[in-house]
Amino acid sequence: MSKTNFDDYLNESLTQLNKNITPDKELWDGIERAIMTNKQASTVKSVVWPKLTAITACCVAALVSTMVFFTSPETNTAVAMSDFFTKQKQSLLVQYQSQAALTDNWQVQLQELEDAEQAIKQTLENEPQNKALLSMLAQVYQQQLDLINKVHAPRWQQI
Amino acid sequence: MLMDANQPITDQVQQMLIDQVKNGDQLAYKALYDMHKAKVYGLCLRLIADEGHAQDATQEVFVQVWHKIAQFDGRSQFSTWLHSVASNIAISYVRKQKHWLNTVISFEQSGMDEQSANDCNGLNGLDKLIVRLPERARMVFVLYAVEGYRHEEIATLLGMAVGSSKAQYHRARQLLKQWYENE
Numbered sequence: 001m002s003k004t005n006f007d008d009y010l011n012e013s014l015t016q017l018n019k020n021i022t023p024d025k026e027l028w029d030g031i032e033r034a035i036m037t038n039k040q041a042s043t044v045k046s047v048v049w050p051k052l053t054a055i056t057a058c059c060v061a062a063l064v065s066t067m068v069f070f071t072s073p074e075t076n077t078a079v080a081m082s083d084f085f086t087k088q089k090q091s092l093l094v095q096y097q098s099q100a101a102l103t104d105n106w107q108v109q110l111q112e113l114e115d116a117e118q119a120i121k122q123t124l125e126n127e128p129q130n131k132a133l134l135s136m137l138a139q140v141y142q143q144q145l146d147l148i149n150k151v152h153a154p155r156w157q158q159i
Numbered sequence: 160m161l162m163d164a165n166q167p168i169t170d171q172v173q174q175m176l177i178d179q180v181k182n183g184d185q186l187a188y189k190a191l192y193d194m195h196k197a198k199v200y201g202l203c204l205r206l207i208a209d210e211g212h213a214q215d216a217t218q219e220v221f222v223q224v225w226h227k228i229a230q231f232d233g234r235s236q237f238s239t240w241l242h243s244v245a246s247n248i249a250i251s252y253v254r255k256q257k258h259w260l261n262t263v264i265s266f267e268q269s270g271m272d273e274q275s276a277n278d279c280n281g282l283n284g285l286d287k288l289i290v291r292l293p294e295r296a297r298m299v300f301v302l303y304a305v306e307g308y309r310h311e312e313i314a315t316l317l318g319m320a321v322g323s324s325k326a327q328y329h330r331a332r333q334l335l336k337q338w339y340e341n342e
Contacts, residue, residue, distance in 0.1 A: 006335075024210070025214055028192060035188075
């Protein structure tokens with residue numbers, strides 16, 4: 001019996017050729033691992049800034065407490081605290097300046113907190129070592145930082 | 160979502176899966192992978208002619224597709240888009256392997272471009288002959304005769320002249336004929 005003509009063999013083989021070939025090895029595990037690794041890396045990237053901000057805020061709060069309760073009477077605690085928070089606030093505002101805020105009225109809220117800050121500072125002029133007032137001032141500063149972070153941080157998380 | 164592999168999967172279901180994958184759903188992606196893995200692996204194996212490397216390339220295809228799926232706008236069939244991604248990856252995989260071999264040993268002298276068939280034990284019939292073809296002739300033959308690309312498209316994909324693609328196809332046919340007749 002003669003062999004089929006090559007052209008016929010080729011045409012027939014190509015027509016019948018199954019394009020699907022199942023791999024011997026299960027490949028999904030490797031794919032899933034690669035996807036997960038990348039996903040985790042991007043998750044770390046997206047949460048690192050809010051976390052850093054939160055850590056910074058905690059450090060700030062701790063520093064304020066230290067300043068309020070452990071600074072010597074000779075030091076003008078309110079001024080030192082004010083300088084510290086002003087720098088923190090400016091730094092955050094610069095950091096977020098190119099980023100849209102989550103709400104439109106956050107600057108109104110910030111202004112209200114700044115008004116409260118001014119009122120406490122005025123009272124502190126008469127009682128510079130009043131721990132309750134210093135603590136209130138620290139809280140108002142902290143609220144300002146929290147507000148700035150809160151209205152901007154969700155955008156970071158979306159990246 | 161559970162998929163019945165024996166049932167034809169409608170475009171709507173596939174589109175739904177793609178939408179879920181775009182939202183980061185890995186289960187949906189596993190379903191898409193199950194639907195297309197044999198086709199992608201078949202293409203990679205015929206182009207690369209090595210089971211291990213074809214498996215690696217198939218994994219790379221699906222990892223890249225996961226990252227690129229947002230770019231799939233639905234203007235073409237998903238299978239066409241996936242096929243294009245797979246072809247590009249398999250071809251670049253062959254080039255990377257060749258480059259690596261060239262840096263270690265002389266590729267032409269090694270005879271490795273014609274002995275790959277030893278690493279594809281599961282194949283038979285025409286496939287068994289295809290994987291014996293020299294690299295360029297094999298890639299052109301697979302893309303033209305098996306996958307239905309035009310020589311112009313192959314020339315672009317492989318970075319060669321259209322005439323070279325035709326010449327490589329002719330070379331592949333001659334070799335296949337020779338091997339078939341001597342079998």
